[in-house]
Amino acid sequence: MNQAILKPEVQNFLRDHIQASPASIALGKSPFPDVSAPELAEQLDGMKRAQKKLPQWFNTTNIYYPGLLGLEQSSSSLTGAYKRGLINVGSSIVDITGGFGVDDYYFAQRAQQVIHCERNASLSRIAEHNAKQLGVTNIQFFPNDGIGYLHSSDKVFDFIYIDPSRRVKQQKVFRLSDCEPDVVMHGPLLKQRGKTVLIKAAPLLDIQAAVHELSGVTDVHIISVHNECKELLFVLRNNPTNAITFHCVALSNKTSDILRFNEEQEKTSQPVFDNPGRYLYEPDAALLKAGCFKYTAVHFNLSKLHQHTHLYTSETFKEGFIGRCFEVIKVETYSDFKKNKNSTQGNVSTRNFPLKPQELKKKHKIKDGGDQYLFFCTGPQEQLLVLFCRKR
Incomplete structure (x- = not known):
C-alpha cells in the first residue's frame, strides 16, 4: 500500500475526476510527487467500479482499492448481503480466501468472530485498512494461506467460507478440482474444521x-443480479440430507426473489403445454441456470410453450413470477413472418429456434431497440412462431 494515496488532496483529486477515463489519467502526469499516474489510474478505476458494484465502499472515505483482479473476483454488495443471511447470529466463520474482504464485511454483521485469511499480504493489508474505514471491529486478518491456517488450528468453526481462484497460471479453469485451492482434495479438512462449508463458484460451472x-452438498444457491447469473454457492454439511435444495435467487436493487425446489420436484412436475396466451413469461437467469424448467410452470400455475422452449404463458396475469413479464400483442408463424417482409424494429430473443438473434436481425433487417420485443421460438405443435410483445 502506498499510504500517500490516502492523503486528503489525493482522495479529493480522485473524487473530482470520477468521470474521467482511468486510461487518460494513466497517460497523463501525476500532480503528486509521491503517487504515480498509474497508481492514480488504478485507484480511479477501482472507485468507478465500486460506484455500482460496492456503493458502501464508494460512499466511504479513504477506501483503498486493489488491482483489477482483486475487484473483479470480489462479491458485490447485493450478493454479499444475501450470503450474510446464511450465517447464524453469534457464530464463528473463517474465510480462507479472504481477498478484498467484501463477504467478510457482511459476515461480520451477524457473526461474532470472522477470520480473514489471504496469502497476498498486500491485499490482506488493504482489506484490513478498509474494514477500519467501514467501522468493522470483529474481523481478524491473517496474511497467510488459508489451508495452512486450518492445518495449524485445532478450532472447529461454525462456518468455513472459500472462494477458490478460477485463474491458475493466468488461465481460466471451470472445474472445482482445478481451482486453487482444490476444494475437492481438501474436502475432508474443510469438513473437519467447519460444521458448515460454503463454497463460492463461478456461474459457468456445471x-x-x-x-x-463434492461430498455432503445439502444446498445450492444460484444467485443472479439484474437477471445475470453471478455466482453459485454450494453448502456442505457433515450430516447431509438425501435431497439437495436448490435456491434460485434473483437480486436487484429493489427486490429479492427466491424459488426453492429439489430434483424430485423438477423430475415429477407435469406442466401443461399450450399456445401463447395473452401474457408471456421469461424466467430469470437463476431459474434457467438451475434447470428449473417444469417446476417453474407448475409452481406459478403457467402453461409452457414446448418441452424445450423455456417460455411460459397464461390468459390472466400471474403475480410474483421471477423473471420478465410481457403482454402478447400478436402471434405469427415464422413462415408468415417471412412472407410479409415488413421492416420492423424490436428487441430480438430466441428460445428453441434454429437461428440466433443476430442472424434473424440481419436476415429480416430488424432494427434494434424500441418498446417492442420479438420472441422467435417453437410452439407446442413444433411450429416456429414469432411473438410480438411489449413489457408489462
Whole structure:
C-alpha cells in the first residue's frame, strides 16, 4: 500500500475526476510527487467500479482499492448481503480466501468472530485498512494461506467460507478440482474444521458435475443480479440430507426473489403445454441456470410453450413470477413472418429456434431497440412462431 494515496488532496483529486477515463489519467502526469499516474489510474478505476458494484465502499472515505483482479473476483454488495443471511447470529466463520474482504464485511454483521485469511499480504493489508474505514471491529486478518491456517488450528468453526481462484497460471479453469485451492482434495479438512462449508463458484460451472465432485452438498444457491447469473454457492454439511435444495435467487436493487425446489420436484412436475396466451413469461437467469424448467410452470400455475422452449404463458396475469413479464400483442408463424417482409424494429430473443438473434436481425433487417420485443421460438405443435410483445 502506498499510504500517500490516502492523503486528503489525493482522495479529493480522485473524487473530482470520477468521470474521467482511468486510461487518460494513466497517460497523463501525476500532480503528486509521491503517487504515480498509474497508481492514480488504478485507484480511479477501482472507485468507478465500486460506484455500482460496492456503493458502501464508494460512499466511504479513504477506501483503498486493489488491482483489477482483486475487484473483479470480489462479491458485490447485493450478493454479499444475501450470503450474510446464511450465517447464524453469534457464530464463528473463517474465510480462507479472504481477498478484498467484501463477504467478510457482511459476515461480520451477524457473526461474532470472522477470520480473514489471504496469502497476498498486500491485499490482506488493504482489506484490513478498509474494514477500519467501514467501522468493522470483529474481523481478524491473517496474511497467510488459508489451508495452512486450518492445518495449524485445532478450532472447529461454525462456518468455513472459500472462494477458490478460477485463474491458475493466468488461465481460466471451470472445474472445482482445478481451482486453487482444490476444494475437492481438501474436502475432508474443510469438513473437519467447519460444521458448515460454503463454497463460492463461478456461474459457468456445471452444477451437477460440481455436486458429484463434492461430498455432503445439502444446498445450492444460484444467485443472479439484474437477471445475470453471478455466482453459485454450494453448502456442505457433515450430516447431509438425501435431497439437495436448490435456491434460485434473483437480486436487484429493489427486490429479492427466491424459488426453492429439489430434483424430485423438477423430475415429477407435469406442466401443461399450450399456445401463447395473452401474457408471456421469461424466467430469470437463476431459474434457467438451475434447470428449473417444469417446476417453474407448475409452481406459478403457467402453461409452457414446448418441452424445450423455456417460455411460459397464461390468459390472466400471474403475480410474483421471477423473471420478465410481457403482454402478447400478436402471434405469427415464422413462415408468415417471412412472407410479409415488413421492416420492423424490436428487441430480438430466441428460445428453441434454429437461428440466433443476430442472424434473424440481419436476415429480416430488424432494427434494434424500441418498446417492442420479438420472441422467435417453437410452439407446442413444433411450429416456429414469432411473438410480438411489449413489457408489462
